Amino acid sequence: MTTARPLEGRHAVVTGGARGIGLAIAQRCMASGASVALWDVEAAALADAVRQLAPLGTVTSALVDVRDEDQIARAASQSQENFGGIDILVNNAGVLGPTVSAWEHTPAQWRNVLDINLTGAWLCCRAIVPVMLARQRGRIVNIASVAGKEGNGFNAAYSASKAGLISLTKSLGKELALSGVLVNCITPSAADTAVFADVPAEHREQLRSALLARVPMGRFVEVDEVAAMAAWLASDDCSFSTGAVFDISGGRSMY
Numbered sequence: 001m002t003t004a005r006p007l008e009g010r011h012a013v014v015t016g017g018a019r020g021i022g023l024a025i026a027q028r029c030m031a032s033g034a035s036v037a038l039w040d041v042e043a044a045a046l047a048d049a050v051r052q053l054a055p056l057g058t059v060t061s062a063l064v065d066v067r068d069e070d071q072i073a074r075a076a077s078q079s080q081e082n083f084g085g086i087d088i089l090v091n092n093a094g095v096l097g098p099t100v101s102a103w104e105h106t107p108a109q110w111r112n113v114l115d116i117n118l119t120g121a122w123l124c125c126r127a128i129v130p131v132m133l134a135r136q137r138g139r140i141v142n143i144a145s146v147a148g149k150e151g152n153g154f155n156a157a158y159s160a161s162k163a164g165l166i167s168l169t170k171s172l173g174k175e176l177a178l179s180g181v182l183v184n185c186i187t188p189s190a191a192d193t194a195v196f197a198d199v200p201a202e203h204r205e206q207l208r209s210a211l212l213a214r215v216p217m218g219r220f221v222e223v224d225e226v227a228a229m230a231a232w233l234a235s236d237d238c239s240f241s242t243g244a245v246f247d248i249s250g251g252r253s254m255y
């Protein structure tokens with residue numbers, strides 16, 4: 001049954017939680033009663049985020065690069081020590097990578113996007129699934145993208161990483177179906193966040209307009225809209241969905 005604070009007593013780890021969609025998800029989880037650990041690589045943004053969220057409840061932060069399994073292991077142990085376990089993992093950390101033809105990515109650029117967006121999420125699952133299994137309960141929410149369903153032109157590494165994340169969601173969902181740990185992903189269309197900051201200024205507006213033109217509802221998704229869906233997927237109200245892909249694209253991808 002839905003309550004006003006459906007995540008009361010739960011502890012959530014949000015990767016890439018220092019700003020944008022991750023910060024909105026952390027805020028929504030806290031407003032729903034959860035304590036939250038923000039994992040991110042941006043120290044100053046983390047400090048700002050903690051200041052912003054502290055009035056809502058218990059929030060901690062850790063400098064964690066999701067490419068680094070040792071940093072993940074240390075932060076996961078910290079969460080377990082401080083909060084007695086981890087109930088919710090939101091794999092949100094992500095980068096867009098270069099906006100160029102598929103064959104023009106350098107190998108280093110390609111690997112970096114895959115390392116952060118896909119392998120990073122897998123490394124976090126690798127560390128935290130056993131923690132959830134020990135208590136036979138948990139919710140994992142992966143922030144993928146419509147790009148992972150459709151394969152955006154000129155963002156091949158990004159699109160491939162998000163397709164991989166969708167597939168990881170399905171594999172894990174099947175493997176954990178009887179365990180009490182549910183795994184789902186969200187595929188937003190474009191949100192107006194700093195994810196576009198690395199796109200050269202002269203191409204940024206063009207890219208944003210092209211992305212927006214594909215959305216029948218004709219606007220960016222608000223970070224709070226993604227956060228509301230993530231918080232529901234993190235709650236006990238989500239009880240019979242796993243390995244599933246939840247669309248939030250204003251009608252762009254109706255499948």
Ligand SMILES: NC(=O)c1ccc[n+]([C@@H]2O[C@H](COP(=O)([O-])OP(=O)(O)OC[C@H]3O[C@@H](n4cnc5c(N)ncnc54)[C@H](O)[C@@H]3O)[C@@H](O)[C@H]2O)c1
Pocket residue numbers: 015016017018019020021022039040041042045064065066067092093094095096116120143144145146187188189190191192193194195196
């Ligand atoms: N903004 C969009 O249009 C959009 C659309 C669909 C999906 N998404 C996905 O949503 C997620 C959040 O994106 P956003 O729009 O809020 O972008 P953002 O750039 O505002 O936030 C991303 C966060 O991830 C952190 N991060 C980057 N690399 C990291 C690493 N190696 N380890 C830990 N943290 C790292 C950044 O410091 C930042 O705080 C991403 O996975 C993105 O792909 C975004």
